[in-house]
Amino acid sequence: MSVKMSSLVWEACLRPEQKYILLALADTADDNGYCVYRRGEEITISALAIKTGMSERTIQRQIAELLDQDTGLLELTKEAVHHSPRQYRIRGDKLASLNTIICGLRPTNCIDRN
DSSP states (O other), X not given: OOHHHHHHHHHSOOOHHHHHHHHHHHTTBOTTSBBOOOTTOOOOHHXXXXXXXXXXXXXXXXHHXXXXXXXXXXXXXXXXXXXXXXXXXXXXXXXXXXXXXXXXXXXXXXXXXX
C-alpha cells in the first residue's frame, strides 16, 4: 500500500465513485502508482466491486472514464492475459495537479486552494 498514492487520491477533487475506486487500487500500488499484484490479491473488476460495494458495471464505467485520454488519472500497463487481470498505474502526477472534477463540476467538499 502506498501512503503517497492514497494521500494524492484523498486530496483530489473527484466524484465519490472514482475516488473510492482509486483508493481501492492505491491499496495495492507502490509509490510510483503501479498496482503491485501478489498471488491471490489480483484486482479484478469483481474484486473491486466487492471491495467498494459498487456494481461491476459501475466499476467498468468509472475505470473507462479514469483511463480516458483527456483525464488520464489511470493508465493501463498490461492487458488481461488468460486468467490474469489487467494491470494499472495511478497517475500521481495528474492527481497532484488536479484541481477540478473531471466533468467540470466542483464537489461541495473541495476546498479552493487559490
